[in-house]
Amino acid sequence: xxxxxxxxxxxxxxxxxxxxxxxxxxxxxxxxxx
Amino acid sequence: xxxxxxxxxxxxxxxxxxxxxxxxxxxxxxxxxxxxxxxxxxxxxxxxxxxxxxxxxxxxxxxxxxxxxxxxxxxxxxxxxxxxxxxxxxxxxxxxxxxxxxxxxxxxxxxxxxxxxxxxxxxxxxxxxxxxxxxxxxxxxxxxxxxxxxxxxxxxxxxxxxxxxxxxxxxxxxxxxxxxxxxxxxxxxxxxxxxxxxxxxxxxxxxxxxxxxxxxxxxxxxxxxxxxxxxxxxxxxxxxxxxxxxxxxxxxxxxxxxxxxxxxxxxxxxxxxxxxxxxxxxxxxxxxxxxxxxxxxxxxxxxxxxxxxxxxxxxxxx
Numbered sequence: 001x002x003x004x005x006x007x008x009x010x011x012x013x014x015x016x017x018x019x020x021x022x023x024x025x026x027x028x029x030x031x032x033x034x
Numbered sequence: 035x036x037x038x039x040x041x042x043x044x045x046x047x048x049x050x051x052x053x054x055x056x057x058x059x060x061x062x063x064x065x066x067x068x069x070x071x072x073x074x075x076x077x078x079x080x081x082x083x084x085x086x087x088x089x090x091x092x093x094x095x096x097x098x099x100x101x102x103x104x105x106x107x108x109x110x111x112x113x114x115x116x117x118x119x120x121x122x123x124x125x126x127x128x129x130x131x132x133x134x135x136x137x138x139x140x141x142x143x144x145x146x147x148x149x150x151x152x153x154x155x156x157x158x159x160x161x162x163x164x165x166x167x168x169x170x171x172x173x174x175x176x177x178x179x180x181x182x183x184x185x186x187x188x189x190x191x192x193x194x195x196x197x198x199x200x201x202x203x204x205x206x207x208x209x210x211x212x213x214x215x216x217x218x219x220x221x222x223x224x225x226x227x228x229x230x231x232x233x234x235x236x237x238x239x240x241x242x243x244x245x246x247x248x249x250x251x252x253x254x255x256x257x258x259x260x261x262x263x264x265x266x267x268x269x270x271x272x273x274x275x276x277x278x279x280x281x282x283x284x285x286x287x288x289x290x291x292x293x294x295x296x297x298x299x300x301x302x303x304x305x306x307x308x309x310x311x312x313x314x315x316x317x318x319x320x321x322x323x324x325x326x327x328x329x330x331x332x333x334x335x336x337x338x339x340x341x342x343x344x345x346x347x348x349x350x351x352x
Contacts, residue, residue, distance in 0.1 A: 014108075015136070018246075
């Protein structure tokens with residue numbers, strides 16, 4: 001994650017009083033190779 | 035004379051130049067940003083106090099608005115503060131514009147109907163590459179009169195968190211291949227999306243997300259036009275894990291022109307709403323105009339067409 005994006009989510013958590021993990025974009029499932 | 039519109043009333047650019055926005059935003063500080071004003075290029079070394087002293091970049095102007103004076107710290111303790119970031123017409127290609135703050139109004143001026151070459155266009159050249167073309171969070175903010183273009187796998191406008199926010203009279207244009215959502219609202223407690231136009235995104239035109247701290251309470255999605263061609267798309271989507279009541283999705287126009295299995299309006303949360311009323315939805319016969327997990331009591335007076343089957347008004351699930 002780019003530094004600018006990381007800062008945005010950290011600021012959002014601080015300003016909105018929410019947990020960073022609740023607002024981070026959900027990662028897409030990655031298929032494991034056999 | 036050019037004008038800008040605040041939907042409930044029109045003020046002239048002359049008013050704005052003279053700093054008369056106080057009548058619309060009493061007590062607000064107006065901070066101006068202009069790539070070029072009368073041939074004069076803006077500068078991020080300016081303070082935005084006049085068009086001649088305008089910032090060059092939107093990000094710098096918004097930062098100036100949201101920080102305590104003379105610091106790089108966000109002022110979010112004083113919730114009575116109010117700032118207007120007035121944006122002069124032009125193309126603002128800055129990569130992602132990201133910000134969090136309180137009571138900041140970002141308003142494009144110049145024309146009443148923003149477009150790529152009219153009024154304020156953000157990410158005109160597809161410069162952003164992650165998160166969103168324009169993302170914000172916090173409370174009491176508004177984003178008005180902007181055209182936003184998105185050609186990468188992210189929302190065009192993304193409200194990451196916060197209450198009492200307003201997105202009004204924005205035109206969202208996706209590239210038809212990558213852009214995921216036109217407007218993504220992580221939470222809509224007291225927030226409103228109104229008068230916006232969305233087309234060219236691949237997942238949903240307007241999306242209200244679910245999860246912890248995600249709400250759709252005392253808010254609305256109103257007077258929006260959403261066009262979603264292609265299969266498996268949704269015009270307006272509300273997640274199942276969103277806590278929703280006393281909110282309204284009304285008077286929107288949604289078209290899923292060729293979208294087999296698409297849904298015009300899809301509300302997956304149960305409980306107290308949101309009420310879906312008086313919307314106009316057109317989909318192919320293989321698609322669903324409106325679906326509401328809360329049941330038919332939350333569908334009232336909608337107007338739907340699924341292929342050649344018209345139901346107008348629609349008393350129950352479409």
